[in-house]
Each structure stands twice: as structure tokens, then as C-alpha cells.
Amino acid sequence: MSLLDLEVQAILVVTASACALPGVFLVLRRLALMSDAISHSILFGIVLAFFITRDLSSPLLIGGAALAGIVTVLLVEGLHRTRLVKEDAAIGLVFPVLFCIGVLLISGFLRGVHLDENCVLLGKPEFAPFNRLVIGGEATASAEHADHGHVMPTRGGIDLGPKSLWVMGIILIINLTFILLFYKELKLATFDASLAAALGFAPWLLHYGLMVLVSITAVGAFETVGSILVVALMIVPPATAYLLTDRLAWMIGFSALLAALCGVLGYWLAHPRMLDTCISGSMATVAGAMFSLVLLFAPQRGVLAVLRRRQQQRWDFAQLMLAIHLFNHEKTADAERENRIDHLQEHLNWDPRFARRVVRRAERRGLIRLEEEGMLRLTTPGRAAAEQALQLQ
Amino acid sequence: MIVSEAAADNLSEVNKETDIPAVEVSDLTVAYHDKPVLWDIDLTVPNGVLMAIVGPNGAGKTTLIKAILGLIRPVAGQVLIYGRPCGEQRRLIAYVPQRGSVDWDFPTTVLDLVMMGTYGSLGWFRRPGKAERERALRALEKVEMAAFAHRQISQLSGGQQQRVFLARALVQDAQVYFMDEPFQGVDATTERAIIELLRELRSHGRTVLVVHHDLQTVIEYFDWVMLLNVRRIASGPVSEVFTEANLRAAYGARLALIRNGGFTSRSTFQ
Numbered sequence: 001m002s003l004l005d006l007e008v009q010a011i012l013v014v015t016a017s018a019c020a021l022p023g024v025f026l027v028l029r030r031l032a033l034m035s036d037a038i039s040h041s042i043l044f045g046i047v048l049a050f051f052i053t054r055d056l057s058s059p060l061l062i063g064g065a066a067l068a069g070i071v072t073v074l075l076v077e078g079l080h081r082t083r084l085v086k087e088d089a090a091i092g093l094v095f096p097v098l099f100c101i102g103v104l105l106i107s108g109f110l111r112g113v114h115l116d117e118n119c120v121l122l123g124k125p126e127f128a129p130f131n132r133l134v135i136g137g138e139a140t141a142s143a144e145h146a147d148h149g150h151v152m153p154t155r156g157g158i159d160l161g162p163k164s165l166w167v168m169g170i171i172l173i174i175n176l177t178f179i180l181l182f183y184k185e186l187k188l189a190t191f192d193a194s195l196a197a198a199l200g201f202a203p204w205l206l207h208y209g210l211m212v213l214v215s216i217t218a219v220g221a222f223e224t225v226g227s228i229l230v231v232a233l234m235i236v237p238p239a240t241a242y243l244l245t246d247r248l249a250w251m252i253g254f255s256a257l258l259a260a261l262c263g264v265l266g267y268w269l270a271h272p273r274m275l276d277t278c279i280s281g282s283m284a285t286v287a288g289a290m291f292s293l294v295l296l297f298a299p300q301r302g303v304l305a306v307l308r309r310r311q312q313q314r315w316d317f318a319q320l321m322l323a324i325h326l327f328n329h330e331k332t333a334d335a336e337r338e339n340r341i342d343h344l345q346e347h348l349n350w351d352p353r354f355a356r357r358v359v360r361r362a363e364r365r366g367l368i369r370l371e372e373e374g375m376l377r378l379t380t381p382g383r384a385a386a387e388q389a390l391q392l393q
Numbered sequence: 394m395i396v397s398e399a400a401a402d403n404l405s406e407v408n409k410e411t412d413i414p415a416v417e418v419s420d421l422t423v424a425y426h427d428k429p430v431l432w433d434i435d436l437t438v439p440n441g442v443l444m445a446i447v448g449p450n451g452a453g454k455t456t457l458i459k460a461i462l463g464l465i466r467p468v469a470g471q472v473l474i475y476g477r478p479c480g481e482q483r484r485l486i487a488y489v490p491q492r493g494s495v496d497w498d499f500p501t502t503v504l505d506l507v508m509m510g511t512y513g514s515l516g517w518f519r520r521p522g523k524a525e526r527e528r529a530l531r532a533l534e535k536v537e538m539a540a541f542a543h544r545q546i547s548q549l550s551g552g553q554q555q556r557v558f559l560a561r562a563l564v565q566d567a568q569v570y571f572m573d574e575p576f577q578g579v580d581a582t583t584e585r586a587i588i589e590l591l592r593e594l595r596s597h598g599r600t601v602l603v604v605h606h607d608l609q610t611v612i613e614y615f616d617w618v619m620l621l622n623v624r625r626i627a628s629g630p631v632s633e634v635f636t637e638a639n640l641r642a643a644y645g646a647r648l649a650l651i652r653n654g655g656f657t658s659r660s661t662f663q
Binding site for chain 1: 459462463464480483486488490494495496499500501502506509512513515517518520521545547561
């Protein structure tokens with residue numbers, strides 16, 4: 001593994017976990033699509049900020065993006081509050097407009113500037129390490145060196161590593177700090193906003209705080225991985241983690257870990273030695289595959305676990321039905337006729353194969369005894385189970 | 394015990410000024426755009442009563458509670474809790490929203506949910522610790538849900554959810570409790586258990602306001618009542634204001650008098 005491999009993976013891991021953290025709260029607040037909206041409309045803010053600063057590396061661009069994020073949220077909520085538009089439609093109305101104004105401004109007025117629309121959507125993480133943070137001196141590395149598989153040394157100055165690793169690292173720390181500081185408040189405001197308000201925790205402040213985080217995370221991340229992957233990383237890992245745990249703290253931890261895993265796996269899947277394809281695309285695909293696997297195999301909430309539980313309930317219920325049937329007839333005159341294995345079909349509407357399997361299971365659990373000539377007798381625990389079900393105890 | 398030592402001190406301080414009503418609402422008007430939901434409400438709730446707020450669907454019962462708590466901004470009017478604006482008295486207030494207003498699939502446990510009631514006394518940044526855990530566990534014992542402490546909240550039945558919500562209000566250890574339909578969709582046993590707890594709160598000098606739907610149980614459960622239908626029809630002791638005339642004024646033609654002496658509103662049978 002070359003240094004370049006390592007650096008790209010580090011960038012992807014840091015970016016992915018930075019996105020997943022605020023994503024947890026978006027998913028729990030049913031605002032998942034807000035990430036889609038914000039990650040697109042920030043382009044509008046970036047372009048406006050660029051008009052003012054004329055500098056693509058200015059930190060003001062992040063400020064502009066955060067502002068555009070907030071404007072998006074306000075517009076969506078404003079539209080929704082008119083009661084003329086549903087919230088999901090409001091999201092769909094706002095962000096394409098802002099995004100497209102951004103695109104128009106770029107293609108109309110900023111032709112000479114490197115703000116590639118294609119790159120906005122998909123990003124180019126493989127080139128991210130060539131933009132280096134250097135103190136003193138000048139970075140000379142450029143994307144052309146990508147083929148060499150190593151990072152060019154810089155002329156003079158100290159090379160501190162890829163710039164985007166720094167940017168996303170700082171954003172990751174900001175997100176982590178915010179969630180650690182306001183964990184209790186975020187949890188309450190997300191679960192029960194009206195109690196949060198009644199207790200004097202300003203839920204709207206947390207809401208907009210969260211939206212600012214989503215905006216700055218999106219602007220930091222879209223430069224390297226593009227806005228589509230920003231959406232995937234904000235939604236898919238938290239949605240996956242949601243299926244794996246019923247504790248919020250664990251959900252946050254799992255989300256960050258799963259996102260990081262997407263980064264590493266996605267990178268190697270896209271590697272020239274594997275599929276030789278676009279990293280963003282392969283990361284999103286890995287994320288989707290991960291979600292599908294968890295959806296199927298999650299221990300408690302997974303589709304298979306639910307099916308298995310239903311099946312188990314069906315058997316349990318059938319055994320109980322059998323016990324109750326035997327119980328109701330055991331001391332009556334027709335017990336000899338009713339309580340036989342070959343009569344269950346006629347009395348309980350069971351097909352003979354199913355009846356035999358229920359009897360075998362009930363016998364194994366010690367609820368009944370199968371005697372000669374197919375006679376069925378309740379055991380003491382079997383009778384207790386029937387009495388309990390009939391609430392006779 | 395619901396009442397902790399510290400809160401009992403707190404309480405006696407409040408009780409020294411016994412003349413101050415728990416809740417005092419004057420000229421409260423709430424509207425959504427130009428549609429009035431509450432018209433010029435005046436209401437005085439004395440300290441230490443168990444009060445029902447009744448009225449037909451759409452009468453503004455929930456809105457009244459939310460406006461008193463400052464969750465909805467009124468067009469006009471003033472609300473005082475023990476003589477001061479609500480914002481200054483948050484520590485004296487506990488609120489139980491409608492059960493359906495939260496997402497019960499939220500990844501958290503019963504104990505955790507109940508501990509949320511302690512967040513108000515913790516304030517910003519401070520995390521709940523051992524003491525808060527103990528308080529939450531005691532409140533869960535109080536509502537007979539201690540065995541469920543570590544369950545995920547999505548596994549609870551409707552009645553259990555309501556008990557847990559009540560436990561969360563109990564740990565708030567407040568002076569005045571606002572409860573929005575605590576009896577909705579709960580079984581008879583739970584309803585009994587809840588009303589017993591509310592009576593216990595009252596016997597400790599607490600004030601309890603309950604949005605209530607079932608007119609038949611008003612006389613049995615409550616000692617104070619408010620009849621509401623956009624405007625205040627009447628409020629006061631149940632024996633004085635829970636009259637047929639007032640009920641007719643609140644419910645209009647929808648009120649059906651039933652023979653066994655109680656009243657019911659047809660809407661409860663819908």
C-alpha cells in the first residue's frame with residue numbers, strides 16, 4: 001500500500017464519519033432528505049461567497065455554504081407552514097432551484113474558474129491528496145502526478161498532508177464536540193421537542209445548530225466526495241445502525257464505524273487493481289450493500305429475524321391450541337375420540353403432517369405425551385399452560 | 394415517595410404564599426392565522442386541586458395547555474404560574490404530552506426516557522448521573538414499571554407507554570402537572586393506577602391539570618373542572634360548575650344525557 005493509498009483512505013474515512021454523525025439525527029428526526037437539499041443548495045452559497053472573495057480557498061466559502069443551508073431550511077419550513085405544500089414537496093421545490101442558480105452562475109460568469117459541475121456531483125477523492133497544506137514555500141503537486149501513485153514533494157516549506165484531510169478532520173472534531181456537548185439536549189429535543197421546550201431547552205436552537213453542522217459538513221465533504229455521496233453517507237450508515245441497536249449512543253458509534261468501513265471497502269473496490277472505477281460510486285454501492293445485508297440479517301430487527309420470530313410464534317400458538325383442545329376434552333366422555341393424533345385434522349382443521357409436527361414439538365417441550373394408538377395426554381406443565389392461557393389460574 | 398426532601402422544602406416555600414393561584418390565565422387568545430382557537434380565556438386554578446379540562450373535539454384543550462406552557466405564542470393575554478411568567482417557573486412545571494406525539498421507535502430504553510424528566514433540573518451540559526438514575530427507578534416503581542426499565546420503548550403497550558410518561562413527569566418533582574389525555578387508549582387497571590397517583594400528588598399539595606375526554610368519570614376523579622369550547626364556559630369546583638346547563642353550553646346538541654346520572658358526549662362513542 002502506497003502513501004497515496006493511505007492518504008486517500010484516511011480522507012475517505014474521516015469524511016464518511018464526519019457525515020454520518022449529524023446524519024444520525026437527520027434520520028431520527030425524519031429529516032433525511034434535508035441532507036439532499038442542503039448538500040445541493042450549498043453550491044449557491046459557495047458561488048455567492050466566491051463572488052465576494054474571488055478566492056476558492058477562502059474560509060468565507062464555508063460561511064456562505066452554511067448560510068445557504070440555513071436559507072434552505074427556512075424556505076422549506078416557510079413553504080410548509082403556508083399549508084399549501086407538504087414538507088417533502090417543499091424540499092423538492094427549494095433545493096433544485098438554489099442548486100441550479102448556482103450552476104447557472106458558474107457556467108455563466110465563472111467560466112475560467114475551476115468549479116466543475118460534474119465534480120460537484122461525484123467528487124474526485126483520488127485527487128484530494130494532491131492539494132496539500134504546506135507552511136512556507138509552495139505546493140507543486142498537481143493531479144497530473146496521480147499516475148505515479150505517489151505524492152510529489154513540495155518545493156521548500158513543510159508539508160502537513162492533504163488539505164482535505166485537515167478540513168474534514170476539523171469538521172469531524174466539530175461534529176463530535178457538538179454531539180458530545182449537547183448529547184442529552186439533542187436526545188430530548190429529537191424524541192420529544194415539546195417537553196424539551198417546556199423544560200426550557202430551546203429545541204429550535206439545536207435544530208438550527210444541527211442544520212449548520214449539516215451544511216458545513218456537506219460543503220467540506222462535497223469537495224472531495226461530491227454531493228451525491230454526502231447524501232449517501234449522511235443517511236445510509238445511520239439507517240443501517242438503527243437496525244442494529246436500540247440505544248442512541250450505540251447508534252451514533254455504529255454509524256461512524258460503518259461509514260468508515262464504507263470508506264475503506266469503497267476505496268479498494270474502486271482501486272485500479274479491482275474494478276478501476278469511481279470511488280464515490282463504489283463507496284455508495286458498498287453502503288447500499290451493507291444496508292441490504294443488515295436489513296436481512298440484523299439480529300433483532302432484520303427481515304429474517306422477524307420471519308423466524310413469526311414462525312416461532314406460529315408453532316407456539318399451535319402447541320397452545322393443542323393443549324387447550326386436550327384440556328377441554330380430557331375429562332369428558334368423548335376424550336377417547338377427540339384426543340387422538342389422527343383426529344386433530346378434523347377438529348382443529350390441521351393437515352396431518354402439520355399436526356404430527358406440532359405434536360412432536362409439544363412432546364419435546366413436555367406439554368403432552370403421545371401414548372399407544374395415537375392417544376394424546378396432557379402433562380402437568382401442559383395443563384398449566386392451557387389453564388394459564390384460559391386464565392383459569 | 395414521590396416527594397423528595399428538597400422538593401418538600403421547595404414546596405413549603407411555595408405554600409407559604411398559599412393565596413397565589415397555581416395557574417392564572419387572563420385574556421388569553423390564540424389563533425391560527427385568522428381562525429381563533431381560544432377566545433379571551435380567563436382562568437384561575439387554585440393551588441392543590443385536581444382539575445379536568447373538558448370540552449368537545451376541537452375545543453382547544455391541548456392548545457390551552459400548550460399556550461400556558463409557552464409552547465404556542467398567543468395573540469394576546471397573560472399567563473402566570475405561581476405569580477410569575479412561565480419562563481421563570483419552569484422548575485415548578487411538569488408536562489405530559491399526548492402519547493402519540495412522540496416516536497416510540499426511538500432508540501432508547503424505558504429508564505432513559507424516564508430520566509429525561511430530570512434534564513430540566515440538570516440544565517444545559519450536565520449529564521444525568523447515579524442520583525438521576527435512582528430517581529428514575531423509583532418513579533418507575535411508583536407506576537409499577539420497574540421490571541421494564543431496560544426494555545426498548547417500542548416494546549411497550551399503550552397503557553405501559555402512558556405509565557412511563559407519567560413516571561417521567563413524577564421525576565420532574567414539580568409543583569404543577571399538565572397532562573394531555575393521560576387516559577387515552579389505556580386499560581381500566583392503568584386508568585385506576587394513574588388516577589391513584591394523581592390523587593397522591595394532590596394530597597402532597599401539588600396541582601394537577603388534566604385534559605380529559607370522558608365526562609362520566611369527571612365527578613369521580615376530579616375536584617375542579619373547566620368546561621371549554623373555544624371560550625371558557627365555566628370553571629370551578631366540580632360540584633358547582635359541572636351542571637347540565639354548562640355542559641349544554643359547551644357541547645351543544647352533541648350532549649346526550651344518559652339515565653344512570655352521568656353525562657356523556659357522543660363524541661366519546663365515535
